[in-house]
Amino acid sequence: MIRPARRSAGGRxxxxxxxxxxxxxxxxxxxxxxxADGARLHVEVHGPVDDPAAPAVVxxxxxxxxxxxxxxxxxxxxxxxxxxxxxxxxxxxxPAGRRYGTDVLADDLEAVLAAxxxxxxxxxxxxxxxxxxxxxxxxxxxxxxxxAAAVLLCSTGSSRLVARSTVVPIRAGxxxxxxxxxxxxxxxxxxxxxxxARRILKYATMGPxxxxxxxxxxxxxxxxxxxxxxxxxxxxxxxxxxxxxxxQLTVPAAVVAGTADRLTPPGHARALAAxxxxxxxxxxxxxxxxxxxxxxxxxxxxxxxxxxTGHVPGRLTGHVPGHVPGHVPGQVTxxxTGHVPGQxTGHVPGQVTxxxTGHVPGQxTGHVPGQVTxxxxxxxxxxxxxxxxxx
Numbered sequence: 001m002i003r004p005a006r007r008s009a010g011g012r013x014x015x016x017x018x019x020x021x022x023x024x025x026x027x028x029x030x031x032x033x034x035x036a037d038g039a040r041l042h043v044e045v046h047g048p049v050d051d052p053a054a055p056a057v058v059x060x061x062x063x064x065x066x067x068x069x070x071x072x073x074x075x076x077x078x079x080x081x082x083x084x085x086x087x088x089x090x091x092x093x094x095p096a097g098r099r100y101g102t103d104v105l106a107d108d109l110e111a112v113l114a115a116x117x118x119x120x121x122x123x124x125x126x127x128x129x130x131x132x133x134x135x136x137x138x139x140x141x142x143x144x145x146x147x148a149a150a151v152l153l154c155s156t157g158s159s160r161l162v163a164r165s166t167v168v169p170i171r172a173g174x175x176x177x178x179x180x181x182x183x184x185x186x187x188x189x190x191x192x193x194x195x196x197a198r199r200i201l202k203y204a205t206m207g208p209x210x211x212x213x214x215x216x217x218x219x220x221x222x223x224x225x226x227x228x229x230x231x232x233x234x235x236x237x238x239x240x241x242x243x244x245x246x247x248q249l250t251v252p253a254a255v256v257a258g259t260a261d262r263l264t265p266p267g268h269a270r271a272l273a274a275x276x277x278x279x280x281x282x283x284x285x286x287x288x289x290x291x292x293x294x295x296x297x298x299x300x301x302x303x304x305x306x307x308x309t310g311h312v313p314g315r316l317t318g319h320v321p322g323h324v325p326g327h328v329p330g331q332v333t334x335x336x337t338g339h340v341p342g343q344x345t346g347h348v349p350g351q352v353t354x355x356x357t358g359h360v361p362g363q364x365t366g367h368v369p370g371q372v373t374x375x376x377x378x379x380x381x382x383x384x385x386x387x388x389x390x391x
Contacts (some may be wrong), residue, residue, distance in 0.1 A: 021297065022217040024068040025075050033086065033115035036107040039097035042067075043086040043112055047078035055124075055312045056117060057304055058147075059085040060109060062129025062155075063233050064225040066092030069128065069218075072297035077304065084116045084123070088130065090229035100232045102137040102242060109134050110143035122149035124307040126300075128293050129264065130233065132156025136242040139249040150252040150280075150311035152303050155261055155292045157268030158242040158275075166262045167204050185234040189227050193219045206289035207260045214294050246275045252311050254280045254303055258288030258295065280307075 027044035034040055044067055048054045057077055059070045067074075067085040077083050089108060090096035097104070109125075117123060125148050127135040132153040138144040157164070163172075168179045190197065193216070201222060202208075202215045253276045257269030266284055273282040283303070285296055293300045 020213075021072045021075055022068075022213065022294065024071050025078065031115055033108075033111040035089070035097070035104070035111040037097065037099055037104070039089050039099075039104075039108065040095055041086050041089060041108055041112060042093035043084065043115060045116060046074050046083040046085070047081050049082055051082070054080060054082045055308050056082045056084065056121060057308065058109075058113065058116070058123050058125045059083065060125065060127040060131030060134045061085070061088060061091070062127075062131050063237060064091070064222045064230050065128070066221055066224065068092070068221050069291075070293060071217075073126075073293060073301045073304065076297075076301045081308065084112065086112045088134070090232070091225060096226070096229055096232075100236050102133065102236065102240065105130070105134040106138035106141055106144070109138045110141055113143055113147045117147050119146070121147060122312050123147055124150050124152065124304055124312060126152040126154065126304055127156065128154040129156050129290065130237065133158070133237075133240065133242060136245045136249060139245045145251075148251045149313070150254070150307040151249065152254050152256065152300070152307060153269075153272060154256045154300060155258060155264055155269075155290045156272070157240075157264045158246050158272060159240055161240055161264065161268075162238050164265055164267060166265055181238060185231060185238065187227055187231045190223045190225075190230075193223050197223065204262060206291050207258055207287045207295055209287055210289065210291075210295055214291070218291050218294055243275070246272060247277065250277045252278050252280050252307070254307060255282045256285065256292055256296075256300060256303060257282065258285045258290065258292050260287050261290045263290040 025046060027046050028049045029045040031043040031045065032040050033043050059067075059073065061067065061069045066087050070085050074083050074085060086108075087094035089100075089104065113123070125135055125144075127133070133156055135144075135148075135151050135153060136156075136158055162180050162184065163177045165180045165184070167183060168176050170176050170179075198212075198215050198219050201219045202210055205218065205222075206215060255269050255273050255276070257264070257266045259266050269282055269284070273279045283299070285292060285299065288295045
């Protein structure tokens, strides 16, 4: 089945864009990847899909989100990268499937990589929240090791998520864990996005300074997740233990976390940075919450660009990006349109490993000026805001 990108009445690909950086961009190609158990995954490819020189980036979203969560990154990166984004099973346009678990997350990522990359082709893989856990779960898989050049782990953790969550504002202990488990695992419908719903979501998932349009974007995405899927994946996250897999994640890895994250407090990121065999550094964003790709889009995009610049090798010759090799178990259902949504203005030319303080949520295409290459107490300014970083 062929499913080309949607077009306007004038024949051009629709541009949902325009001044809203969080409006989901139109993909150049849409695919269906088939996972190991037969589950079908909606996959989008953005940017210059037929340019063999365009480096590949793969984006894995988190619990209750969808490809729309990465809209700001896609718009920026698609100017000069082939950007692959997919809906985790049960989210967005991917059917729920029959199974849930970290092994399923790994299966699904392997299927997406096989369906969108040529044999041996390398990509930067970025995961947010459950998407980061997907990366960890897949660390030892042959398909992941074949394709991963470097990874970005945003607002994520490897174990004890419920016990460490601070969504319920009481002292740590069994009562808080019990209450948190029931809040996060609730089967109750979220209902429409109301002012109260926005306030609750902002408290639980975002920093106190998050702009209203950022909160609205996240609320719209989260409320679209079916409650059955939300509950099923909450049970997986409750039992999560990927500590061993973290030690198998040997590719270069950068970690990003908000210091006001209640779902995965920054202690998770610090533990990851300490355990990863090849950690490039931890960036802590003061005052930001769990939704870092939305709250600090320019910073997250810049980190992805750094990883591409530093770790994606030269292009494979003779390969048409987005083409599905014959050995792949996935199924192609898309066609290139030549549309290149977005404009890349968030490039970060160097790698930052210093420390700084303070942060104001950035623009979707924010530039990160300057370069810090020291460790420990070095300081970098970011659009009148500070970013705390360390190895």
